[in-house]
Amino acid sequence: MKPHSNRAWLLVLPVVALVAFSGVIPMMMVVNYSVQDTFGNNEFFWNGLGWFRELLDPSTEFGGRFLDALWRSLLFSAICLAIQIPLGIAVALTMPRRGLALAFCLVAMALPLLIPWNVVGTIWQVFVRGDIGLLGHALNRLGLAFNYTQVPLHAWITIIAMDVWHWTSLVALLCYAGLRAIPDAYYQAARIDGASSWAVFRSIQLPKLRRVLTIAVLLRFMDSFMIYTEPFVVTGGGPGNATTFLSIDLVKIALGQFDLGKAAAMSIVYNLIILTLCWVFFATTTRGDADAAR
Amino acid sequence: MSASVARAEAVRRPAAAPAAASGAWASRLGLALYLLFLAVPIYWLVNMSLKTNFEISSGMTLWPREPTLDNYRRIFTDSSWYSGYINSLTYVALNTVISLLAALPAAYAFSRYRFLGDKHLFFWLLSNRMAPPAVFALPFFQLYSAVGLFDTPLAVALAHCVFNIPLAVWILEGFMSGVPREIDETAAIDGYSFPHFFMKIFMPLIAGGVGVAGFFCFMFSWVELLLARTLTTVDAKPIAATMTRTVSAAGMDWGLLAAAGTLTIIPGAVVIWFVRNHIARGFALGRV
Incomplete structure (x- = not known):
């Protein structure tokens, strides 16, 4: 049991101060805006919960727009998780265990994770364009009229392929770390029992991956739900509004139209959705596993 | 395809985990394809950076015909x-x-x-x-x-x-x-x-x-x-x-x-x- 000491607060103080400055003060400013309206000239007046009421009422223009963007974001996150988690596990299972091959694998896989997000967008833009992109050109030569700037479905495929390219390695590396932590004795026991590789995966590897998979799902959900830069570079939210995710819509409202009240109300609801979904997921996966709570 | 198989050979070594012999080939190929999928878009960017704008816009070339470092020179x-x-x-x-x-x-x-x-x-x-x-x-x-x-x-x-x-x-x-x-x-x-x-x-x-x-x-x-x-x-x-x-x-x-x-x-x-x-x-x- 850890000793109780409130003097430990002194050690936490710098972190609290920094995060308060960079996180809490801006959030308070957002809350402040969300309950006010303005006609410009820095003159604000009280609007109460007006913005929130409009936002959460799908029959208004603003509310409908929010709901559409929310569905797009949820769908995007769901597809990303559905592809990246199984694919990441599969890649982790096939990775070499030692030597130069492993080092090569690790470096090659980590590389996309360290490319600035707008460069990721640029890479995929120049990769899928019909005129100068390898993939776009090849698809067009095969007779497929691939055009991600015109056809919503093609834009979606492009962005999902980009996200799979960008982030699957994170899941794979997490799972790889989890697999490495399984003692050899487990495999030896399985071999003695004559277990098939599917049985080994199902009853040894997958259960042991639970904790890293929790981290993977949380990180991937948060980041895919907050995605902004990459789709913005590739599609700019288009064609039409087909790939306008919540972040893109929020920045449009906040910095494009300078609708501070609306943007602030949307920010708060957006943030609360992420917090709630993460909390629900976390609470359900770690139930009865108090040790994993931290 | 033969290139990616050769790459699978280079990448993969016998794993400690038990893997059925028939499945081992499939998984090596899968890993090689995944690494290829990661590498190709990056290759395309690097390839493009070594081309002149004329070559980029005048047609598809899988590698730069006249490699140039001009683009980098301009940045530096x-x-x-x-x-x-x-x-x-x-x-x-x-x-x-x-x-x-x-x-x-x-x-x-x-x-x-x-x-x-x-x-x-x-x-x-x-x-x-x-x-x-x-x-x-x-x-x-x-x-x-x-x-x-x-x-x-x-x-x-x-x-x-x-x-x-x-x-x-x-x-x-x-x-x-x-x-x-x-x-x-x-x-x-x-x-x-x-x-x-x-x-x-x-x-x-x-x-x-x-x-x-x-x-x-x-x-x-x-x-x-x-x-x-x-x-x-x-x-x-x-x-x-x-x-x-x-x-x-x-x-x-x-x-x-x-x-x-x-x-x-x-x-x-x-x-x-x-x-x-x-x-x-x-x-x-x-x-x-």
Whole structure:
């Protein structure tokens, strides 16, 4: 049991101060805006919960727009998780265990994770364009009229392929770390029992991956739900509004139209959705596993 | 296809885990295809950066027919280009140092003591990692203008603390909890003062964790652009934002854009090479 000491607060103080400055003060400013309206000239007046009421009422223009963007974001996150988690596990299972091959694998896989997000967008833009992109050109030569700037479905495929390219390695590396932590004795026991590789995966590897998979799902959900830069570079939210995710819509409202009240109300609801979904997921996966709570 | 099979041979060695012999080939091929999928878009960017704009726009060539370094030369001789790299690296380094210095004592407190509101504080910290940067874009602009930090690398470094400090605390706490508390107690009995113990005994034990936390701070600060772009205009503009300059009246300067993009990949690649042996555990945030 850890000793109780409130003097430990002194050690936490710098972190609290920094995060308060960079996180809490801006959030308070957002809350402040969300309950006010303005006609410009820095003159604000009280609007109460007006913005929130409009936002959460799908029959208004603003509310409908929010709901559409929310569905797009949820769908995007769901597809990303559905592809990246199984694919990441599969890649982790096939990775070499030692030597130069492993080092090569690790470096090659980590590389996309360290490319600035707008460069990721640029890479995929120049990769899928019909005129100068390898993939776009090849698809067009095969007779497929691939055009991600015109056809919503093609834009979606492009962005999902980009996200799979960008982030699957994170899941794979997490799972790889989890697999490495399984003692050899487990495999030896399985071999003695004559277990098939599917049985080994199902009853040894997958259960042991639970904790890293929790981290993977949380990180991937948060980041895919907050995605902004990459789709913005590739599609700019288009064609039409087909790939306008919540972040893109929020920045449009906040910095494009300078609708501070609306943007602030949307920010708060957006943030609360992420917090709630993460909390629900976390609470359900770690139930009865108090040790994993931290 | 034969190329990827040859690559599978090079990449894959016998695994310790049991794998059916027939399945082994399929999985090697799968891994090779995955690595190929990762490599091709990057190859295309590098390929494009070595071409002239004429060659890019005049048709498909799988490799540069007349390789040229002109695009790179233009970046390295134009200060508005290369200062972008310096700005980016400055705020990334600042952010990594600030995050680690603040997170080390906090992570120690979380891993060694119970105190009033510790669990709530920990989750509150992590909840900041879940706030979309888009939410902060607008208030940050006003906050940093108000305190006179706007358009400085320090502003971006502090802004990135919102998501990097929680992450650094989380990672370091994981690594520190792996060090038995008896070590602290023994050192205290042996007459080490706390700072002396922390620097001389404790730090070497969690050096791997510090490296991993630093790596993650570097990574998320280096790749983030929305906040970095919002908080800078001229003096501290990051390279990733400078890249948007390649759109001009004469159309897109694809070669230059590709060269700038390629150059942003290099710092990450260098960092990965140094930490490659810790990557796997690091990505599990010290919790395996």
